[in-house]
Amino acid sequence: MISTLLIIDAMNLIRRIYAVQEKQSGETESAILATENTVCNALKKLLHIHQPTHVICVFDSHTASWRHRLYPNYKKGRKPVPALLKQDLDRIQDLFFTMGVESLVTESDEADDLIATLADKMAKQQQKCIIVSTDKGFYQLLNTQIIIYDYFQHRYTDALAVFNKMGLSTQQLCDYWAITGISSSAIKGVEGIGAKGALTLLKQFKSLDNMLLQPTDEADKRLAKIHQCKADALLTKKLVTLHKSISLGFNLKDLRYTHTAIKNQ
CATH class of the missing domain: 3.40.50.1010 (5'-nuclease)
Incomplete structure (x- = not known):
């Protein structure tokens, strides 16, 4: 039963x-x-x-x-x-x-x-x-x-x-919030990357971990910001998980x- x-x-x-x-x-x-x-x-x-x-x-x-x-x-x-x-x-x-x-x-x-x-x-x-x-x-x-x-x-x-609604699997949500932050909890994300940018990154790289494994590419400004703010992103992911x-x-x-x-x- x-x-x-x-x-x-x-x-x-x-x-x-x-x-x-x-x-x-x-x-x-x-x-x-x-x-x-x-x-x-x-x-x-x-x-x-x-x-x-x-x-x-x-x-x-x-x-x-x-x-x-x-x-x-x-x-x-x-x-x-x-x-x-x-x-x-x-x-x-x-x-x-x-x-x-x-x-x-x-x-x-x-x-x-x-x-x-x-x-x-x-x-x-x-x-x-x-x-x-x-x-x-x-x-x-x-x-x-x-x-x-x-x-x-x-x-x-x-x-x-x-x-x-969001174009993301539930397994990707914490990575998404790690980038965007959650304003209602006063948790900051990666500065300069909003919801649209976070969605684009996750569609391309699937996860935050995969983004951090990529070689630094200054031509990709969003990915470069992820690398620059790695500590903040990982902290935010820990907070929202x-x-x-x-x-x-x-x-x-x-x-x-x-x-x-x-x-x-």
Whole structure:
């Protein structure tokens, strides 16, 4: 029997829902209560839509990660979690638990790496995994077993959709971001090479490693910049590549979901 693990990028979901409530009610308890209700309704809908055999909500720990230590400017300038919402996260996790859904958070890892580890374990066991998130960083995980679902756009993304949209395989994405950088995380790429240039290079050389193996050719300005900024490009690739080997301390059976949990509420 094939299992389906539904992994919810909890803060991605909660912060987007809270942003709507905050716009309507300001930073108030009313906004928090409305967020709780809307988030729980969203979880119910996700469980109904996907009918998973297993489910987990993964939360960020809000502490500095290995990426911050490696690159101090990581996510610099990003708006922090509003204080009232941050204080309410334990309550939201408790509400999820009453719905039969466990939450996962650690003090040493980022949610993205935890999600990547869980998804990779499922794929290696030839089981299905659905990641609920709007974060494009998860595109690198996509394969025949792993897909992404955008709750707000009601849209699935798979490896073929990424190729059709970007002209790149999922295996090339980290190399692409190593060149372009990711502005939302304040990660710089190779200066002077934009998205179009990165795509051209990858179509020609297939990977960043292959680019670095080429002899320096000043006539090819893009390739010359890759060589000049080798250290920066390799650092960025390390930052954008998700870790898949985090020790989780539990088994898949611990995440089994019983659909009667919702019906009995």
